[in-house]
Amino acid sequence: MASETSVTVLIAVIMVITGATNTLIAKWTDKLESAGSRFEHPFFQANCMFVGEFFCLVIFILLYLYKGENAGHLTKFNPFLFALPTICDISGTCLQYTGLNLTTASSYQMLGGSVVLFAGLLSVIYLKMHFAGYKWLGMILVSAGLAVIGLCDMYYNGNTEHGSDVIIGDLLIVIAQILHAVQAVLEQQILHKYDVAPLLAVGLEGAFGFIILSAMMVPMYFITVPKTFSHNPHQRLEDMFFALKQISEEPWIAVGLLGLIISIGFFNFASISTTKRMNATTRIILESSRTLIIWMASIPLFGDKFIPLQVLGFVLLVLGVFLYNDVLFGPKIRRSILPYFDGTRLAICCNGFWRGRERHEEDEDLLFNGEQ
Template identity: 40%
Template sequence: MHTPYHFFLAGLMLVTGSINTITTKCGESASKNACAGRTNGEHLFDHPFVQALAMFIGEFCCLIAYHIYVAIARPAPLKAENGKSTTYNPIIFLLPALCDCTATSTMYVGLTLTYASQFQMLRGSVIIFTGLLSKFWLGRKLEGFRWMGMVLVLIGLLCVGLAAFFSGSSGASAPNPILGDILIIAAQVIVALQMVIEEKFLSKYTVPPLMAVGWEGFFGMGIITTLCLIFWEVPGTRAGGKFENINDAFLQLGNSHAIQLAIAGTIVSIAFFNFSGISVTQEMSATTRMVLDSVRTLTIWVYGMAVGWEDFQYMQVIGFFFLIMGTFVYNDLLILPALRRWGLLKPKPEEGKPLLVNDS
């Protein structure tokens, strides 16, 4: 029986998850003169690394929230279960944070080139790479329905890619959707690698989810800040001829309330999205979280068409359908359990369980 708290968590996850992608795209679409007297002139807020920094600040807020919760609620100490240790060095989250920084920055560069809905849909390709890595690196057995889910996701990706091809590159909100989509898919390889690394570490230690997210945010902030300072000296195509012009980013941020709101929206939404996503899984089920995440993609898609970011593409509809079906089949949610209840499939095998595909 679902309680009002359950509906609150579901709504919070849906709203904050949608806001996260929308505010990021809004920030990139905003423009403001960098500063009076500067030669850069008015230009778009093209600073994906600074926006990645905002995301990691949001993740770090989860660590602060966890310690506040412990100080107030004083929960029982964690217990070592299944041979896992409750004592660990936070440095274990440095390598996953490196992967997260690489993947997030690449995805945000891709988002500057393509549509917000394509960005959200193509993130589903992580299932394919996670499945392959769990098979060939961790030596996990992939059951037939896992392969089926990966094939369905692949079909969906092809359809979404065709939608980008037919859309051309004339839209102001998506100057090069094909290249943007390629970058987003490439980033999912790094995301899959991050999941495999986290799986290996977390199989040894008992770590509260919010604390794990928070530590990755902490290391991610340090890495991205360092990269921004390095990229200041690297020639590129952004303002001032830099690969990343952090000075220009903060000047634009100080001169535009729209950009300020977008960055604040990214920080707050990613923090609450992580909290609500973990809570939905714990309080309800992974199935509920998967359904809400699918609705989030649909919400972003509808919003993008409503504000004129993109036009309706029937290939996107087909691709979205296959991506969702593939995700459900791979994660053994809804469809296969129903077939088992009806006696049309054998009971679910217990061994060889692959990595769970999470979204952050």
């Protein structure tokens, strides 16, 4: 039992460390200079991420072979079902890395929390899900937190030499979260319908992503864009040949990209294992601590400004995520506060807000334990 607990704690630590490392390594690699230019290749970096995801497929196959007869029956499904979510992943990831080139690592990580807002709205519109009041309150708080973070960047960085770039970067990251939210909704449908192993799903998306993005980088070589989006000599949308030249002249870039690939692979594996071993409360707390680590590390590592008002944005963002996922606050209110108002009109209103419908005796377990 003790050894099992130690393994769970180790996996949680790996998830937090690699999750923070992904962003920090990507930003550090962006700042490295070679061949007279910074290494700003968002599409090339995105492809490295897909290589990291592909390793999840390798791990899945190895685990399946290791278990042998105990591996269980694999659900039959068409692997190309993951092509559409992969396209969303490619688009979102490329926009994210482009945004990371333009804005700070801390804002990049915090703005990534907007995926909760967009995934929630898409679930209501597309999947016809009905949300309780606390989920809507969570999305409102997430929106408020994002607004504070965005306003901080506009006010404190908007008048600097690269102020407009920072704002554009923030917008690209938010747009990327819309695409990732679409991806999440599509994945939810596939995973629930076909009961696909999450590790297999991530690996397939990594394989598809690498193949598709590698093919896309050919026409990207012939497309020129403004300097805001490209600092390579010929302002190509993506110049993989110049990227390879920079890597050959600056070994630290290769170290950074290799670190990114390894970190992404371990993060996806640890993230899926954490979901299996731990409850939602622990998972959300770990995600929040990852954001905090990146924020704190970005100040000394990359010279990011400490903006006190961003603390408010971070708090609102975390509170919104906790409320939306029914972590801590909802269960506490259902267990300790609502029973005092039992049988009153206030109880009906509160139950409707915290559960989405009136309380009935046969639903008591759901009321006090939340939605599973």
